[in-house]
Amino acid sequence: MASNSGFTMTLPTLDSKNYEIWHIQMKVLFDYQEVLEIVQNGYQSVGEDATEAQRSTFRECKKRDCKTLFMIHQCVDESNFEKISSAKTTKEAWDNLEKCYAGAEKVNKVNLQTLRREYELLQMKDGDAITYYFTKIGSLTNLMKGCGEVMRDQLVVEKVFRTLNPKFDHVVVAIEESKDLEVFKSEELQSSLEAHEQRIKERNSDRNFDLALQAQSSRRSFGQGNFQKKFKVKWKTDKGRNYEGARFKVVHGNGPEIEARLDQGEEFEEERVLLMATSEDEVKDDCWYLDTCCSNHMSGHKDWFERLDENGKSRVKFADHSSINTEGVGDISIRRKDGKSASIKNVLYVQKMKNNMLSLGQLLEKWYEMTMADKLLNVYDCDKNLILRVPLSKNRTFKIRIQVNNHKCLMSKATHEN
Known part of the structure; x- marks a missing residue:
């Protein structure tokens, strides 16, 4: 036109x-x-x-x-x-x-009540931009005015103050202290908040850029050259004798590898760990995953069991609601780093299971204690002795390599005579 x-x-x-x-x-x-x-x-x-x-x-x-x-x-x-x-x-x-x-007057009243309720319940969400939120408030305000509602600009300003994201609280306090809210317009408030929002975005982008550069620099420095770290351990046996040794040397080069050897006549500065930690380059058959969601220890290696009761069969249910039968329950004999043997009790034998699972819940029932800090999972026995220390892997899981003793599996099976 x-x-x-x-x-x-x-x-x-x-x-x-x-x-x-x-x-x-x-x-x-x-x-x-x-x-x-x-x-x-x-x-x-x-x-x-x-x-x-x-x-x-x-x-x-x-x-x-x-x-x-x-x-x-x-x-x-x-x-x-x-x-x-x-x-x-x-x-x-x-x-x-x-x-x-x-x-119709009745229709106007009903519409106005609906709009009032929607207006009062309106809150700024975490992902909302200032422009988007003010557009939503403006749309509701215009609809309410069309139904006969009187909407003063100061009421809109107060509504915005009450429902803004908490990250703008300091801006709201500054405006309330420095401005006369009786004559302060919603357009002025929007421009002030948009300027602060833009400043936050710029700082976040600069911080992300700095972190990206720092991460890139760290990866380069880690992959170039070889360096060595030595950890010393000092421990006391159950009979009260003092032993010194077990130096651990971690060598970083083209690929991380961990090796342990026993020495004597040297002092150690860290607690002794009885089980061996695993490297993160690949998952071995003797790797065990420590999990809080797993209700029982489980393994798929039948030859590891020193004792296996095939009568203790049950079903294991997974998070996706699928289930699998267990073929028995028994004990697995392992070798500690001091050469002594120990046993993992009540391990379910799941024939088709590829990964070995250690249940932290089952360890808690046996009065073991766990702490997680600095990307490390530490497990202590009832005497407060550190028996296990596992680093957080790249995929945010805790896995450890445990040496299993060579033995023949002794199976027990109940038979009933007619």
């Missing part, structure tokens, strides 16, 4: 969902065309005894009314056109649309 000023306007179109917005836009358009009074109040017809001046005024009003009615016809879709097709004047067509959508 071309206006008298020479620029082209796109007319809004009424459908079944946008009456409130269309109503506001059309009122502005009618006011611009200087026909809003005819739309709201109509015009008076003249009688046969009217003067020439009255007849001239009537013809002019009727001409403007027809022009406005044609404009309304252009601004509705086909379904709404059927509602006003029989209207003879602009006021009649306008009133018909108001009655269909928002003319």
Whole structure:
């Protein structure tokens, strides 16, 4: 539509969902065309005894009314056109649309109550941008004004203060202390918050860039050259004798490898660990995963069991609700780093299981204690002796290599005579 000023306007179109917005836009358009009074109040017809001046005024009003009615016809879709097709004047067509959508007072009250509730429950979410949140508040505010609600700008400002993300709390305090909230506009508040939001984004991007450079530099320095770390351990046996030795040397080169050897006559600075830690380059058959969600120790290596009760069969249920049968329960003999033997009790034998599992819950039942700190899982026995130290692997799991003693499995199976 071309206006008298020479620029082209796109007319809004009424459908079944946008009456409130269309109503506001059309009122502005009618006011611009200087026909809003005819739309709201109509015009008076003249009688046969009217003067020439009255007849001239009537013809002019009727001409403007027809022009406005044609404009309304252009601004509705086909379904709404059927509602006003029989209207003879602009006021009649306008009133018909108001009655269909928002003319009834009861409908306005119900709509206003719904909008008020939605407005009060509106909160800024963590991922919302300031522009997006102010757009949502502005849309609800305009809809409430269209239903007759009086919305002062100060109420909108207070609403924003109450529902902003906590990261803007210090900005809110600064504004409340420095500004007169009685004359403070929501547009000023939006611009201040957007400036602070942009500053936060810039700082976060700079920090992420610095972290990326630091990580890249760390990877390079770790992969170049060889360096050695030596850890010393000092321990006391159950009989009270002091032993010194067990130096651990970790050599980093093209690939990490861990080796242990026994020495004597040297002092040690760290606690003795009875089981061997594993490297992270690959998963071996003798690797065990320590898991809090696993309810029982489990292994799929039947030849590891020094004793296996095949009568203790059960079913194991996994997180995906699948299940598998266990073929028995028994003990696995292992060799500690001091050469002594120990046993892992009550291990379920799961024939098709590829990974070995150590249940932290089952260890807790045996009065073991666990601590997790500095990317290390430490396990202590009931005498507070450190028996296991496992580093966090690259895939955020705890796995350890345990040497199993060579032996023949002794199976027990109950038989019943007829």
